[in-house]
Amino acid sequence: MKKTIFVISLLILLSLLTPSLSSSTPACNKNDEKALFQIKKSLGNPYHLTSWKKNEDCCKWYSLKCNKATGRVIELTIFSGDISGQIPPEVGNLPYLQYLEFRKLTNLTGQIPSSISKLTHLTMLSLSWTDLTGPVPSFLSQLKNLNYLDLSFNKLTGSIPPELATLPKLVEMDLSRNKLTGVIPESFGKLSETFVALHLSHNQLTGHVPKSLNFSTIDLAKNQLTGDLSLLFGKNKSQTIQIADFSRNNFQFNLSDVKLPASLTSLGLNHNSIFGGLPAELTGLSLQYLNVSYNRLCGAIPQGGNLQDFDNTSYFHNRCLCGSPLALNIYMCGSGGVY
Numbered sequence: 001m002k003k004t005i006f007v008i009s010l011l012i013l014l015s016l017l018t019p020s021l022s023s024s025t026p027a028c029n030k031n032d033e034k035a036l037f038q039i040k041k042s043l044g045n046p047y048h049l050t051s052w053k054k055n056e057d058c059c060k061w062y063s064l065k066c067n068k069a070t071g072r073v074i075e076l077t078i079f080s081g082d083i084s085g086q087i088p089p090e091v092g093n094l095p096y097l098q099y100l101e102f103r104k105l106t107n108l109t110g111q112i113p114s115s116i117s118k119l120t121h122l123t124m125l126s127l128s129w130t131d132l133t134g135p136v137p138s139f140l141s142q143l144k145n146l147n148y149l150d151l152s153f154n155k156l157t158g159s160i161p162p163e164l165a166t167l168p169k170l171v172e173m174d175l176s177r178n179k180l181t182g183v184i185p186e187s188f189g190k191l192s193e194t195f196v197a198l199h200l201s202h203n204q205l206t207g208h209v210p211k212s213l214n215f216s217t218i219d220l221a222k223n224q225l226t227g228d229l230s231l232l233f234g235k236n237k238s239q240t241i242q243i244a245d246f247s248r249n250n251f252q253f254n255l256s257d258v259k260l261p262a263s264l265t266s267l268g269l270n271h272n273s274i275f276g277g278l279p280a281e282l283t284g285l286s287l288q289y290l291n292v293s294y295n296r297l298c299g300a301i302p303q304g305g306n307l308q309d310f311d312n313t314s315y316f317h318n319r320c321l322c323g324s325p326l327a328l329n330i331y332m333c334g335s336g337g338v339y
């Protein structure tokens with residue numbers, strides 16, 4: 001008896017709840033729907049977007065996500081489709097977007113449209129593995145909520161806008177694998193305290209590295225950077241750097257007296273013109289990766305720590321570096337052979 005009453009009251013409760021539940025989930029906002037149809041048309045009605053149909057709640061379409069309470073589109077992710085054309089400027093008419101991603105679309109060309117600057121709710125902007133050209137726009141610095149900016153694997157040219165350093169919530173920036181020129185802006189020494197990782201590898205950047213970079217991951221490999229990295233690592237400098245890749249540049253300085261921070265776990269210096277010797281403090285670090293090959297280093301490899309755990313290719317092709325793990329006997333140090 002009790003059970004029946006329970007079941008009946010449950011049914012009543014459900015019948016009361018159900019309609020109110022469905023009516024509290026609004027259908028896709030009409031302005032957003034209009035912008036999405038413009039985007040679809042602008043991309044030439046690609047097969048990838050066939051689920052974008054009239055008379056169907058646009059919040060149920062593929063490649064996007066709505067806020068369930070408001071019905072506003074908050075995520076647009078167009079990934080790996082057979083899509084040609086340019087980024088439709090109408091993406092700027094989705095004012096509540098938090099995530100915008102165009103990725104692995106090798107026929108997506110043209111510049112980054114300025115309408116993106118209207119998307120002030122964006123926390124993630126990823127335009128990557130596409131064929132975009134033109135500059136890294138300085139208007140991106142208007143996106144004050146941005147945590148993650150990824151413009152890697154494109155054909156962007158020009159220099160890096162110093163204004164990007166003013167983004168107050170930025171955590172990670174990836175501009176690697178483009179054709180960027182000019183210097184790394186001095187302002188990057190003042191990136192916010194939330195900032196963690198900078199990826200600028202595989203570009204054509206020149207000049208010196210700003211003295212005060214202070215975050216955990218710095219990837220500058222394969223550029224044309226010059227000067228003295230000891231300024232970056234000296235006393236009174238960042239104790240935050242964990243992963244640093246400076247390989248394949250034109251850095252030229254004496255490594256002997258450089259004070260490497262205890263935080264360092266991975267250091268790539270290979271293919272530069274670094275001279276002097278390896279500092280004994282290297283044995284005190286918890287290094288998981290080290291590569292100093294193809295430089296002009298000399299003298300004994302300090303014995304201890306992890307230094308003998310690395311493959312001898314971490315050390316080869318220097319002017320006269322010697323000792324384990326290199327085959328050249330430590331007692332023959334200074335004989336000056338190139339190996």
Ligand SMILES: *[C@@H]1O[C@H](CO)[C@@H](O)[C@H](O)[C@H]1NC(C)=O
Nearest residue numbers: 081082083084104105106107
């Ligand atoms: C890119 O465009 C070319 C020429 O129009 C076409 O042959 C190719 O299939 C397209 N590739 C992709 C990934 O869309």
Ligand SMILES: *[C@@H]1O[C@H](CO)[C@@H](O)[C@H](O)[C@H]1NC(C)=O
Nearest residue numbers: 211212214234235236237238
């Ligand atoms: C060390 O850093 C502090 C704060 O950044 C600065 O005021 C001071 O001048 C620096 N000292 C030296 C010797 O560079």
Ligand SMILES: *[C@@H]1O[C@H](CO)[C@@H](O)[C@H](O)[C@H]1NC(C)=O
Nearest residue numbers: 193214215236237238239240
């Ligand atoms: C580097 O950043 C860390 C963490 O944000 C901070 O604690 C430290 O004071 C900074 N060091 C310098 C030299 O700016």
Ligand SMILES: *[C@@H]1O[C@H](CO)[C@@H](O)[C@H](O)[C@H]1NC(C)=O
Nearest residue numbers: 254255256257275276277298
């Ligand atoms: C590098 O610096 C060390 C220590 O100051 C010094 O003894 C050495 O001669 C320098 N090496 C070169 C090639 O300048």
Ligand SMILES: *[C@@H]1O[C@H](CO)[C@@H](O)[C@H](O)[C@H]1NC(C)=O
Nearest residue numbers: 270291293294310311313314
């Ligand atoms: C070190 O770098 C050189 C040059 O790029 C490369 O040939 C070698 O395999 C690397 N060694 C390790 C252990 O990564």
Ligand SMILES: *[C@@H]1O[C@H](CO)[C@@H](O)[C@H](O)[C@H]1NC(C)=O
Nearest residue numbers: 312313316325326327328339
């Ligand atoms: C590196 O090690 C290999 C095999 O362990 C050895 O054949 C080679 O001679 C060594 N190279 C150098 C430069 O020490």
